[in-house]
Amino acid sequence: MWLLPPRPLLLLVSLVASVLPAGAENVLRSSSLAACQDNSGFTASLFDVVYTPNNNTVAINMIATSSIEGHVLFDIAISAYGYEFIRTTLDPCKSNLPGLCPMTAGDMSNPFILPVADSAASQIPGIAYAFPDLDASVRIYINMTSGEQKGKRIACVEANISNGKTVDLVGVKWGTAAVAGLAIVASAIVSGLGFSNAASHVAANTLSLFGYFQAQAIIGLCGVPLPPVVASWTQDFQWSMGIIKVKFIQDILTWYQRATGGTPSTIFDSLHTVSVQVEKRSLVAPSLAVFGRAAVHHAASIVKRANITTFFGSYIVYGIQRVAFRAGIESTNLFMTGLTFFYIFFVLAAFCVTAFKGLCELAARLHWIKGDTFSDFRNGWLTVLKGVLFRVTLIGFPQMTILCLWELTQNDSPAEMVLAVFFLLGMIAVLGYAAFKVIRMARRSIALHRNPSYVLFSDPQALNKWGFLYVQFRASAYYFIIPVLGYTLVKSMFIALSQSNGTAQAVGLIIVEVAALITASVLRPWMDKSTNSFNIAICAMNFVNAIFLFVFTDVFGLPPLVIGVVGVVLWIANAAFSLILLIMLIVTTAIVLFTNNPDTRYQFMNDDRTSFMKSQTHFQTTNELEALGATARASGKFKPPMDLDDDDDGSEVSNPANMALPPSQTNSARTSMYSNPDHVPAMHAPSVRPRPSSSFRAPSPFMSSRAPSPYTASLSNSSQPNIHPAHPVGHKPSPSAPSAWQRGAGYE
Template sequence: MRLLAQLSYLLALVAFLPLATAVRLLKSTSLIECMADSNFTASLFEVTFFPDNRSLALDINGMSDISGNVTAELRVTAYGFTAAMETLNPCELNIEALCPMQAGPIPLSTSLTVSESVIKEIPSIAYTIPDLDGQVFVYINSTDTGERIACLEASLSNNQTVYQKAVEWVVAIIAGLGLVASAITSGLGHSNTAAHVAANALSLFGFFQAQAMIGETAVQMPPIVESWTQNFQWSMGIIQVGFLQTIATWYQRATGGEPSTLLSNLATTSVNVQKRWLDAGAVLYNRSLNLLQKRDSSGGDTLTVTVTGLERVGFKADMERTNIFLTGLIWFVVFVSFTTIGVAAFKGICELLVKYKKMPSDKFQDFRNGWKIVMRGILFRLTLVGWAQMCTLCFWELVERDSAAEVVLAVIMWLSMAVVLAWAAFKVITLARRSIAMHKNPAYILYSDPACLNKWGFLYVQYRATAYYFVIPVLGYLLLKGLFIAFGQNAEVVQAVAFLIIEAAFLVAVSVIRPWMDKRTNIFNISIAACNFLNAIFLLVFSNVFNQPGTVTGVMGIVFFIYNAAFALVLLILVLIASIYAIVSKNPDMRYQPMRDDRGSFIKSNSALNTELDALANTARGGGEMELKSTAYHPAYEDESNSLSSGNGASVNHHHDISKAPPSPIDPSVPLFPSHAPPSYDSNGYGNDIERSRSPGQLGDFNPASALAMQNYRQQHNSSPWQRGAGYDH
């Protein structure tokens, strides 16, 4: 418990330390019009207020069509509350550029002193709460007629944010540690631990991607939600590196595209990160303004640009809109390449260590003997990990069309991944059905053939044997979310409703089917699905479909951040502890109960030939000499060309001769299932209680001469290893 408290404190300190050390201020860097036919625009708008010395610094480059004396009504709102109201007279404040106002350019750079009464009206929490959801409305009225001639809106910030690079690094390292720990424990022969750690690490990564996808929608979310989801955009490949942006821009120009120059024109362009609008008329006006101005960021006469959805994510990451797709694609390729190089290097290091007798020859023996098949399985797993990322970015590129070559890349990349995953899913389903037809158990072929397990296991090892098909709903679930993000950037309500329906359907499916390998993993993943569904409800509220007050939206934004941060922290700690335990423990499998789908009885390990199954099988036969090879071992499984996963056994052939099928990995003299009646499975894929209660002597021909030896063996091992492998300890 003390370790958990320390980890929690460390992560919280990393996330919020910058918030406690910053100088108190309020600032705005964008100005937009909030009424039609406004007579004032600004290409540069920077206003900073320091309450400690009561100074207000102004740096404005505007264009005015107003002539004469004016007054300005100032209204400051925070989370829907009106924090302060003030009427300003430029002549009384000695602002020569505005007293009187003249039509034409208005360059203004000055500093003002704010009255003490205004400072007292602003609550102190406005300077400390991260990602302040505040706006300043300035209504310019003619002094002579009293008519309102301009309306301006500026978003407020207090320089405090939950978007921190340290948070990105921490969550990325812990997620990567989980995958590395599962790979190491798998190579050491702890398949049960490896399966659990890998499943949890991949689920954690999937949760990060779900958070990122919320931030990529076009819904006008509170600033704290935008910043929180920005912490996870690395999981979608949106990572800003200077030279990669240069490469992406060069490639687009070289292939006939026109790169965006929004970031390079910030000195003359006011960028508004779209948020809630409080006035219904302003909603319609700003949406129309957004449609007109969004595409003019590459050069034109537009002075104000509003960014939403994926463009907003790219802008917050200091990335040009036209570089988002190619950046994501490059990072995915880099990740796959470095992983491939790392696996090959690890193979070479292991061989050198064994050659020079620095490491036992049986260490990582399965990996060293079949590393090419393992490599293929890893590449398939990386394809699965990148599926959500590529679905979103590739389809979005079809909408953006940054250049003809990038569109071709998007089509080829998505089709390649779709074909690979579809082929892998088809192979798994074919093998499982064949196993059911031949052995009344889908786990038989899926786990007894090492080539099948190493190559296609990434699709089904995290699920129980009878839920081998569940990867298909998962792929469809991610595909639908990517489609609505990519094609719904101008329809925020459609996106919100679609997310709600998709998340609700997925939550119901996983709650009813409970497809994962055991109770603990099901709880882990169903909790993630429930959190994603709750996020979808909040997203629908943020879309303003209920026309709720701004206060409700602001408070819900803070609640969204709090419960997601707490949930992510719990998941990170669980994965971190599991990863550390898997690496440092001598026997990490003791932490997990055996699977209830009999996979442990079928998995063949070349590095542990003298297994408990050998001992039991030899004892049951009455043999006095232990065989050197496992009864589960057969050369047919070692040769990939003869394995069921190579295509020969997986192909559907109704005239197939069962007698030519690969031999059973279990010695027929001690059959796992009764020959007269195969075990029945309940709706959850677990064996019938009557079948589980049968002893090994009842499963085959009973040999009285070996009964005593078998009893002594069981007493030494507490219970039958057959029962342990089949999950009887539950």
């Protein structure tokens, strides 16, 4: 029996390696031996085999139990990426294998080392040691050749082979996280300098890329058997879901669970006596019903999980548990790990905004910077802080909905259940309220000004506080945040609540992703053509990944080789796509940071949003609204807008003059305005937020359907004091004074 593991192992690698590239480090190993049939007469709770070609030895550490007595024949099947290379038989009596002719019942637990013949080692090409996440396995059927059970298959074991190479790399995790983080910071700095157009483009693309990273991580969280390369690739992006191992944090979370009445799992403390298998395409978990009460009771004391299948001390993890095990996190700590890092990110964002405010004030006092540098941020930093925290909540929404819903099915401890309910309902309520506010403001703007851009972009406090929900969309698609939140919530429910049914998850994801792709392609809700193309491409890739995931369920009974090839294609396609997106973002961010006027790189949106924002001297647009606003400001006929974010609508309702004129009265009002500038209706006083310009252009489509601007009158008679100025002409408010245009980086 001692030679049973190494002989199939060498047969496997001699064939599988022929399709793989050469590598530097030569090692092949198997860390699990799975039973592949019910009531198998041979099982192993620990199986660790390492082949080192440098000295041609195989080190074996195995804890196994055999109930087989008599003469047997080994039927060996060797496959790579689902393709069976060899199907052969081995008679232990003819091969002079000691202890196997005949086999005897008993336990085996002594580690040992076996030499490997040069003839066997020479059959292993160097390509076997370099290809990442080698998907190779050997399956051994043990058939009786004597006694009453002659000709009957009494055992089946399977070993997966790895060469130690993987695409689950720390460098990929740090690289993707660094690019996304630096791009967000860069957009905030550029916005603080006044280049809001460039900043909004960089921020929108960065957050879309971050959402794509989360979509990649979600694939790994599905309860579908994944090829090794797919499981490793998706593990690179689990940081975006807050699944990060830090030793002292894990110790604290284990203590917290015990202190709140929970029972932590100890699967990592038991690795020296048990074997943990990561579920893959060829590994079918046996039913718990055939294990017996003793096995189930023993497993419950170690794993305490419904979706870790046990077999005499050997465990098979899948779905969310698979991600936790590969990350080195106990399954009972997974929810609190994600929650902890979400909270850390939340606090860190608040600290960074506050610290930047303090540094700006200190630099201004010490004359390191000009007194008006970042003046808008310094005056309205509290509003900016609120917007940043809302944005963090939106980023963490997919992560927390999945983990909170999943925790409700796990019940790690009563306190953790309370936290799951609190954060789930709290985040849904906060984002739902924010979306309601945006829709309410946009509808008010349409009712008053026939243009949603006015209220959404003219009120700086509303822009900084709620702009994170709509600034990446065109003004007429202000409502699109509702489908985005609904898409995230439905997708999270499929992932968290259907862990035991991978097929249902795959079908659900196909439905969700095709709906997202069609909606994005038809509505094209983002701010401009390039941003729409960026996001539609991500939606298309997510849909393709959902198709691949459905293939992995093997509901069509496809040949194993097809499934193996699809796994490699998914990895290559997503790796190339991610690289392209990262390069685009890096180049764009670098150009924005090192260009004197980055706003000139982007065409201004055609929804008039720039006409309603705070005027910046570097804007060189030619909008009619801007020219009119420049004239109004020059004559001192401008005052800050009313607080359109106020929940009380009484002021607008009680003043019907604020309502747009009906079509039948538009011509007469326009005639009266132009013929008698002294009678400009007061209702239109704050109707635009123009910015200076030296030239005119044709009116936008919104101008043709909107009530005429009162500033038209001021073009012909700029001395009429119809509107009280906010400041005397020529007066420049100090940087420390409160500004009516407190715009910052809150929506980036």
